[in-house]
Amino acid sequence: MSFTFTDIPGIQVGQAEDPDALTGCTVVLCGEGSVGGVDQRGGAPGTRETDALRPMHLVDHVHAVLLAGGSAYGLDAAAGVMKYLEENNIGFDTGDARVPIVPAAILYDLGIGRADIRPDASMGYRACRNASKNAMLEGNYGAGAGATVCKILGAEKALKSGIGASCIEIGDGLFVGALIAVNAVGDIIDPSTGVQIAGPRSDTGKPFLKTTEIMMSMVGASFEGPRAGNNTVIGVVATNATLTKAAANKVAQMAQNGIARAVRPAHSMFDGDTLFSVATCRHGAGSSPMEITLIGETAAEMVVRAIVRAVTMASAAGGLPSVNDL
Secondary structure, X not given: OOOOHHHOOOOEEEEEEEOOOOEEEEEEEEXXXXXXXXEEOOOOOOEEOOHHXXXXXXXXXXXXXXXXXXXXXXXXXXXXXXXXXXXOOOOEEXXXXXXXOOOEEEOOOOOOOOOOOOOOHHHHHHHHHOOEOOOOOOXXXXXXXXXXXXXXXXXXXXXXXXXXXXXXXXXXXXXXXXXXXXXXXXXXEEOOOOEEEEOOOEOOEOOOOOHHHHHXXXXXXXXXXXXXXXXXXXXXXXXXXXXXXXXXXXXXXXXXXXXXXXXXXXXOOOEOOEEEEEEXXXXXXXXXXXXXXXXXXXXXXXXXXXXXXXXXXXXXXXXXXXXXXX
């Protein structure tokens, strides 16, 4: 039986995008709050509220996680998510007001579509209004609307990418899933087959070139490569297990192994790779080191599958082909 990311109890997903400007955002709603964690490994991140998720800090729960295009401008969409949650009386109770905790990460899509239109508060609010338990749309939707990959040689050799999701039931009603927007500078590998499914286009489109080989050929030359900060893989891994804040951070850390398996190079100086984890705490598992390790390893595998789907579900846009066009 196949499952979708929104089959995880306590999780809803909403998306909004501008198909002409090629930008958008994706929000994961966590109900009254889920235990959250984060792991950030790329050299050029764009994030919000990540410090609050680390152990030894006051807040344990998050109420939503936002993924958005628009580079740093796209962080504005979190204000719309906060407005929606406030209207629904969801947030951290300070005594004077409820303050929604909305961690966010962005990807750079200003080089495709229109750079002067970015996700804003109204788009973030709209994404929340669109949230449901229905299977989310993958490819050129939400935060994946302007996502691109394989950019070591610039846009003329790049490919259109998008957003993808995966989910599995480990057993006895315990779910683990991933939702990933893929905007990486590097190649995409399907580890299940070892096949390179995306890379810089050759003069004939295929076979794909290899990013690391291009980098090696440029050692000692004046080639500087793509601009740092213009690439990233961002996403959310989720489970209905009952995790502590420290365990949620460990799961996010282990989930980054999925990026390392599917993206080459991963966690580079050009990328801002960031993964959030949320645990809705509706299943009793998650208290033992073995269970945490199993959830983390499964999350890494779900990240791999979501990355592959993000690339293979995308369609041509902004003058760039997808892998399905070659």
